[in-house]
Amino acid sequence: MTEGSDKKQQLLSAITQKFGEQFITEQVGCGRVLTFWVAQTQLQQVLCYLRDGPDKYLMLVDLYAVDERLRQHTSDQPNCDFSIIYQLLSVQHNFDIRIKLALIGDYPTAASISTLWQNANWYEREIWDMYGIVFTGHPLLKRILTPPTFVGHPLRKEFPCRATEQPPFSMNEEQLEAEQQALKFDPADWGMSRQSADSDFMYLNLGPNHPSVHGVFRIALQLNGERIIDAAPDIGYHHRGAEKIAERQTWHGFIPYTDRIDYLGGVMNNLPYVLAIEQMAKIEVPERAQCIRVMLSECFRILSHMLFYGTFAQDLGQLSTIFYLFIDREKLFGIIEAITGARMHPSWFRIGGVAQDLPQGWDKMIREFIDYFPARLDEYDVLTMENSIIKKRTVGIGQYSSKEALEWGVTGAGLRATGMDFDLRKARPYSGYQQYEFEIPTADNGDCYDRCWVRVQEMRQSLKIIRQCLDNMPAGAYKASHPLTTPPMIDKSKQDIETQIQHFLNVSWGPVMPPAESFVAVEATKGINGYTLYSDGSNTSYRTRIRTPSFPHLQMIPHLSRGVLLPDLIAIIASIDFVMADVDR
Amino acid sequence: MHELVTPVIILLILLLSAATLTWVERRILGLWQDRYGPNRVGPFGLLQVVADMIKLFTKEDWIPPFADKVIFVIAPMIVMIMMLLGFAIIPFSPQLQIVDFDNGLLFFLAISSLSVYSVMLAGFSSNSKYALFGALRATAQMISYEVFMGLSVMGVVILSGSFSLREIVEAQSEQWFFIPQIVALGIFIIAGIAESHRAPFDLPEAEHEIVAGFHTEYSSMKFGMFFIGEYLGVILISAMIVTLFFGGWQGPFLPPILWFLLKTSVFVLFFILLRAATPRPRYDQLMSFGWKYMLPLALLNLLLTGAYRLWTQ
Numbered sequence: 071m072t073e074g075s076d077k078k079q080q081l082l083s084a085i086t087q088k089f090g091e092q093f094i095t096e097q098v099g100c101g102r103v104l105t106f107w108v109a110q111t112q113l114q115q116v117l118c119y120l121r122d123g124p125d126k127y128l129m130l131v132d133l134y135a136v137d138e139r140l141r142q143h144t145s146d147q148p149n150c151d152f153s154i155i156y157q158l159l160s161v162q163h164n165f166d167i168r169i170k171l172a173l174i175g176d177y178p179t180a181a182s183i184s185t186l187w188q189n190a191n192w193y194e195r196e197i198w199d200m201y202g203i204v205f206t207g208h209p210l211l212k213r214i215l216t217p218p219t220f221v222g223h224p225l226r227k228e229f230p231c232r233a234t235e236q237p238p239f240s241m242n243e244e245q246l247e248a249e250q251q252a253l254k255f256d257p258a259d260w261g262m263s264r265q266s267a268d269s270d271f272m273y274l275n276l277g278p279n280h281p282s283v284h285g286v287f288r289i290a291l292q293l294n295g296e297r298i299i300d301a302a303p304d305i306g307y308h309h310r311g312a313e314k315i316a317e318r319q320t321w322h323g324f325i326p327y328t329d330r331i332d333y334l335g336g337v338m339n340n341l342p343y344v345l346a347i348e349q350m351a352k353i354e355v356p357e358r359a360q361c362i363r364v365m366l367s368e369c370f371r372i373l374s375h376m377l378f379y380g381t382f383a384q385d386l387g388q389l390s391t392i393f394y395l396f397i398d399r400e401k402l403f404g405i406i407e408a409i410t411g412a413r414m415h416p417s418w419f420r421i422g423g424v425a426q427d428l429p430q431g432w433d434k435m436i437r438e439f440i441d442y443f444p445a446r447l448d449e450y451d452v453l454t455m456e457n458s459i460i461k462k463r464t465v466g467i468g469q470y471s472s473k474e475a476l477e478w479g480v481t482g483a484g485l486r487a488t489g490m491d492f493d494l495r496k497a498r499p500y501s502g503y504q505q506y507e508f509e510i511p512t513a514d515n516g517d518c519y520d521r522c523w524v525r526v527q528e529m530r531q532s533l534k535i536i537r538q539c540l541d542n543m544p545a546g547a548y549k550a551s552h553p554l555t556t557p558p559m560i561d562k563s564k565q566d567i568e569t570q571i572q573h574f575l576n577v578s579w580g581p582v583m584p585p586a587e588s589f590v591a592v593e594a595t596k597g598i599n600g601y602t603l604y605s606d607g608s609n610t611s612y613r614t615r616i617r618t619p620s621f622p623h624l625q626m627i628p629h630l631s632r633g634v635l636l637p638d639l640i641a642i643i644a645s646i647d648f649v650m651a652d653v654d655r
Numbered sequence: 656m657h658e659l660v661t662p663v664i665i666l667l668i669l670l671l672s673a674a675t676l677t678w679v680e681r682r683i684l685g686l687w688q689d690r691y692g693p694n695r696v697g698p699f700g701l702l703q704v705v706a707d708m709i710k711l712f713t714k715e716d717w718i719p720p721f722a723d724k725v726i727f728v729i730a731p732m733i734v735m736i737m738m739l740l741g742f743a744i745i746p747f748s749p750q751l752q753i754v755d756f757d758n759g760l761l762f763f764l765a766i767s768s769l770s771v772y773s774v775m776l777a778g779f780s781s782n783s784k785y786a787l788f789g790a791l792r793a794t795a796q797m798i799s800y801e802v803f804m805g806l807s808v809m810g811v812v813i814l815s816g817s818f819s820l821r822e823i824v825e826a827q828s829e830q831w832f833f834i835p836q837i838v839a840l841g842i843f844i845i846a847g848i849a850e851s852h853r854a855p856f857d858l859p860e861a862e863h864e865i866v867a868g869f870h871t872e873y874s875s876m877k878f879g880m881f882f883i884g885e886y887l888g889v890i891l892i893s894a895m896i897v898t899l900f901f902g903g904w905q906g907p908f909l910p911p912i913l914w915f916l917l918k919t920s921v922f923v924l925f926f927i928l929l930r931a932a933t934p935r936p937r938y939d940q941l942m943s944f945g946w947k948y949m950l951p952l953a954l955l956n957l958l959l960t961g962a963y964r965l966w967t968q
Contacts, residue, residue, distance in 0.1 A: 274784050282863040296788070296938065385863045387855060387935025393688035459855065459934045636788075637864050637937045 077165060078104040081125065089116060097146055097170065103157075103589050105168040107148055110180070113156075113171055117186055120158055120167065127158035127167055128476040130186075131591075132600065132617040133193035135201045137227045142606050143585035148172045152203060154180055155602075157589075157617075161476065161490065164497045166589070173203065182208035188629070189479040189622045200225035200313075210260070215306040215654055218252040224314055231318045255290040260302045262292050269294055274636075278307045282385045282640050285650030289627065289639075296636045301628040309654040316614030320580025321347055322421060322556040324614070328601075329415035331616060332652040334377055335595045336370040336406070337363075340419035345500055345590040346601040347421050350583050353552040357544040359423035360502040365436075365539035366409070366418065367501075367592075368532040372443075373402055374595035375525045375532075378647040382522050383454045385644035386463050391454050398446055405435045421556045421581065423549030436540050440533050447529060455526060464518035468630045468642035471516060478629065479622030482597025483524040484646065488516035494593040501592075506535050518645035525647070554581045580609035596620055596647055616655055620648035662743070662753050669742055673886040678704045680886075680927050687931045711879040719781065719872050726780035731870075731877045734773035734884035741766045741891045746821045748904045748911040758818040763895060764805050767850055771797045773884070774852075774859060778869035789868025792938055793859035796849055799945045804846035806953035807839040810960040811899050824903030833900040835963075838956045840900045842949055847896065849941070851888035854930035858938050893922035 081104060086094045094116075095107040108116050120127040135154045138144065147153075150172035158167045173180060182205035184191040194205045195214040202223040205211060213220060222229055230236050241249070257264060257273060265271060277288035286307035292299040312331060316324050328339040341363060348355060355363075376399050380392030403413045409432055410416035410425070418425045454460055470480075472488040485492055491510040495503040511527030513520035549555055551562065553569075556576045563573035575581070585607040591600030597619025606612035623646050631639045678693060678701065685692025693703040718724055744759040746752040756762050771794060778790020812818060814835060815826035823832075833840045849856040860868035870881045897903060897918040904911035906918075936944070 272784065281866065383934065387857075387861065387863065388933065389684075389854070390688050390931050393690055397689050454934075457934060459936050462940060463934065463937055635937060635939065637861070637935075640864050 077163070078102075081165075081167070082106065085116065085119070088119065095148065103166040103168050105170065105587075107170045107172060110171060110173075113169070114181060114183065114186070116169060117156065117158075117183060120169075121186060125160050125165070126162050127160045128473075129159040129161060129481075130156065130183075130189055130193075130479055131159045131166070131481075131598065132157040132602070132615065133183075133190055133197070134602075134615045134617075135197045135203055135225075136604060136613045136615075137201060137225065140227045141604075141612060150174055151176065152178055152201060154197065154203070155615075156183070157602075161492045164492075168589070177202045177204065179204045179206055181206055184208055187479070188477050189625055192621065192625045199223065202226065212259075213306075215309040217249065217306070219249055224311055229314075231314060255302070255304075257290075257292065260290075260300075262300055262302070266294070271299060276639075278304075283643060284381065284648060287624070287648075287650050287653070291631075291636070291639070293636070298631045298634055298636065298639055301631045301639070303624060303627050305624065305650070305653050307654070308650040310651075312655040313614055313616060316611050316616075318610060320609050321583055321611060322576070322580055324611070325419065326415070326417040328616075329417045330651060331618060331655055332374075332594060332596060332599065332620070332649055333414065334370075334374040334649055335599070335652075336366075336373065336414055337410070337416050337418050338367045338370045338374075338592070338594050339599065340417065341367055341501065342590045342592045342594070342599050342601045343603075344419045344421055345592070346588045346603045347583065349588040349590055350586045350603060350605055351421070351552065351554040351581075353422045353550050353554060355423055355501070355550055356547045357502065358546040359548050359550070361539050361543055362424050362428060362548065363419060363501050364503065364506070365536055365543075366406070366416075366424075368535045368539070369402060369406060371532045371595050372529050372536075373399055373406075374647075375529050376402075378525055379450065379454070379522065379529075382644045382647075383460070385640050386460055388454060388457070388460065391450060394446070394450065394453075398443060401439055401442070405432075405439060408432065408435060420549060421554060422552055423547070423555065427548045428543075433540055433543070436536065440537050440540070443533060444530065447526065451526070455523060461519060463637070464522065464641050464645065466515070467518045467634065467638045468521075468645060469515060469517040470626070470630065474629075475516070478626045480597070480626065481619050481622075482593070482595075483521055483528065484516075484597065484623060486510065487513045487520035487524045489514045494591060494598060500590065506538050508532075508534050518641045521645040521647070554583070556581045582607065582609050583611075591617065594619060596649075596652060597623065618652045618655060620646075620650075620652040623648055624653050661751070665742065665747075665751075665753065666739060669739065669887065669890070670883065673883045673890060674704050674708065675701075676886045676889065676923065677707065677882070679923075680930075683924065683927050684931055687928070708879075711876050711882075714875040716875040716877065719783070721782045722872060723780040723782065726776050727872075728877070730773050730777035730780060731873065731880035731884070732773075733776070734770050735880045735887065737766050737770040737773065738884050738887035738891055742887075742894070744820055745891075745894045745898060746824055746903055747915050751912060752821060755819060755821045759820040760808060760812065760818045760823070760899075763820075764801070764808075767804070768798075768801055770884075770888070771801075773881075774869050777873070777881070778859075781869070781872040783872050785866045785871045786869050788865045789859045789871065792865075793852060793869055796852070796856065796858060796938075796941060799942060800846040800849035800949075803842050803945060803949040803953045804850060806950070806957055807842035807846065808899055809957050810836045810839040813957075813960045813964050820898050820903075824898055824905065827902040828905060831900065831902040831905075836900060836956070836960070838952060839960075840896070842953050842956070843899065844896060845949065847892035848926070848929065849945070851885060851892055851926075853885070853889060853926055855933040855935050856941060857935065858941060861935055863935075889923055889926050890919065893919045893926065896922050 082096055089112050097105040133156055135152055138153055139151050152173040154171040156169040182194055194208055197203050198211050199213045199215050200223055272293045274291045274293055276291055277283040278286040288304040290302040312327050315327055325340055328343045331339050376395045380395040383391035407413050410418040472490050475485045475488050489512050491512045493510045508531045511524050513524050549559055553572045558573045558576055563569040583605040586605050589602045591598045600617035602615040603611050604613040630642050682692040694700040696702040696706050718727055743753040744756055744762055774793040775790050778786045811832050815823045852859050901918050904915040906914035
């Protein structure tokens with residue numbers, strides 16, 4: 071911790087010296103993330119300095135806005151109506167930095183940074199879509215998550231949160247027609263031409279209902295024969311407004327929603343959320359709970375990778391792998407069900423621990439599985455990874471370098487396939503990951519094949535971690551005894567009135583978190599999944615920002631697909647491993 | 656009467672077995688992929704075939720408004736008719752063959768070339784982009800592989816000295832042709848898969864890339880005809896493999912017709928196994944594989960067989 075604060079002080083003084091104290095204001099109390107406010111005039115320079123300067127904050131991890139107008143506890147920040155937060159990551163130093171920009175006015179304007187980071191493009195579109203903040207200099211400021219005909223900006227505080235606050239929804243024939251017309255792809259909007267000197271281009275609408283776009287993802291392709299000239303991804307078909315829902319649910323009540331962000335990640339999604347709350351509430355989680363969390367998270371990593379593996383082979387035309395993997399998935403889901411009572415979305419982690427203790431006989435089931443699965447993995451290696459057609463289809467396809475990966479905000483297996491061993495479980499261990507022995511598999515080429523290979527190896531490492539959990543499961547409580555633990559341990563609340571009241575409040579009204587900001591990211595199945603929580607001292611979150619890995623990954627598709635053939639695009643899409651719920655939230 | 660009854664019976668049996676093959680394929684795939692397949696309707700799910708037929712016949716027969724109606728309707732018929740015609744020359748047993756052309760083999764090649772029209776016309780008349788992709792792929796793929804298919808069987812023709820399938824079978828009484836013509840067999844099988852566009856060469860209908868390819872817009876029994884046509888194609892190619900390389904009806908103990916059916920079933924199963932096992936190559940890889948490896952190999956085989964023949968005479 072001290073090392074982190076030293077680093078923070080050094081960096082902050084370097085920046086203040088360079089840009090002048092009047093422009094830089096530090097905000098304390100944001101955990102280990104260095105946070106400061108910067109004047110609008112200096113923003114570009116500060117970002118440039120951080121990106122190109124000595125510390126190389128090469129990755130724009132997240133970019134989002136907060137509607138500050140209704141916030142009560144604002145003593146530690148400048149007066150503003152909206153704030154935009156630029157979160158940068160230096161992989162080299164394993165250090166986060168958060169730059170905040172204060173904006174005044176109902177529909178303020180900010181300068182676009184899409185020239186500095188490629189992936190800022192979509193993030194800025196999202197902010198415009200959600201808040202109506204205009205970015206000057208943005209190449210294509212269109213709606214991204216909501217439909218093109220949408221009226222209003224949903225994450226603004228005046229936008230109604232519940233359907234009951236609005237008139238009933240209806241759609242007549244004309245509106246339907248208008249909606250459909252609005253969805254028509256016009257190449258001119260994207261700056262694409264209809265023909266070149268020697269050929270007319272074909273525009274192919276791939277999705278939102280296409281067998282291999284893994285959900286409702288639409289991508290309009292500019293084609294010359296089967297060769298892709300350009301691509302225009304269209305997302306938002308799976309947008310549920312999870313971040314808005316978070317502002318009306320209690321802290322506890324939002325947990326089930328997190329399960330469905332990356333719907334293959336199960337309880338792994340709960341983890342960053344409850345960790346962020348625990349950081350805010352300063353709850354110490356007992357060791358047993360931590361170990362259970364790690365074990366289940368790794369189970370879900372395997373489950374998610376299994377599905378990836380199967381669909382990857384399937385998208386390349388190999389039908390059988392997915393059926394074998396589904397049988398293995400069934401086995402593991404059976405264990406998950408025995409432990410948590412649910413299969414894909416257990417919502418089983420709680421603020422301060424997990425929902426229940428492990429059932430009797432859990433260790434036998436887990437042991438059976440981890441003894442059984444490695445042999446199967448070896449079999450699939452022969453079936454799929456060593457198959458020469460698979461290699462021909464994927465080696466050298468969709469290749470990118472580490473530099474490109476950082477520039478586009480790629481994390482997870484996609485980053486590790488380029489040779490970078492950045493894994494949050496090792497880089498900044500959470501939930502006791504420092505106690506486990508495992509390796510970070512990396513590959514060198516950064517192509518479709520390597521991305522799959524890395525995931526296959528990760529399954530083996532996850533098995534290793536699960537075995538360690540199994541052999542060293544600590545005894546003790548499965549939930550903390552902190553008053554904000556929700557729901558609190560019932561045995562204590564039967565003893566005295568104070569804990570009884572606390573119990574009653576936590577389960578009825580919901581726990582009240584102290585005003586704070588917290589950010590926790592975990593190495594989720596698909597990359598870095600981070601929750602930034604803003605508490606304004608109430609029973610709901612003031613703002614919940616969900617940083618999902620798939621969002622920037624998907625943005626990279628046009629970059630990867632230019633010049634390849636249509637089947638290669640399918641291989642690229644398959645190798646990225648995204649779920650649309652994770653993109654759209 | 657006899658000349659009329661036999662073809663009709665064979666026709667019915669063929670249609671029935673093509674329909675049953677849809678069930679066989681799903682059950683066998685199920686077996687290989689550790690799952691059940693259709694096992695609910697009737698004993699072992701056998702009536703699934705009937706259920707599917709009822710479904711296909713009673714579904715709305717929809718012709719997209721943007722399609723070219725006449726060609727759209729004709730296209731699926733072509734494939735079925737061509738595949739059925741192809742069986743006319745197959746010698747099922749010494750007694751059972753609808754017609755024995757002197758140049759039966761050429762007839763077979765002509766028939767399988769004509770079936771390209773079905774796919775091509777279906778794709779073009781659908782007037783949809785995915786169907787167009789499918790048609791383009793299918794046309795290029797089938798025409799290319801036609802070449803190697805034709806060249807590969809010439810070795811058999813040289814050895815037997817005849818284009819008549821019956822004579823080719825009879826010429827194998829001493830030794831089945833797959834032994835001297837092992838290379839040709841490989842080429843013929845690969846070309847046969849490409850011709851019937853089955854996995855792994857199912858690029859014209861690769862669902863993960865171009866949805867359903869040339870039959871994307873088809874529904875009801877018109878889709879059913881493509882479907883049956885594909886399975887007839889599988890049976891036809893298997894029957895041809897048996898006739899050309901595995902001695903046709905010949906074999907000890909069992910009656911000839913049984914031998915023929917047995918050998919054909921083995922290759923049908925092989926086709927299904929391929930689908931369970933292999934991924935799909937990319938379109939350009941498939942084409943370059945054909946022209947860069949298959950063609951020289953087929954030519955070389957032809958040359959060597961010819962030389963051998965001249966030398967032994």
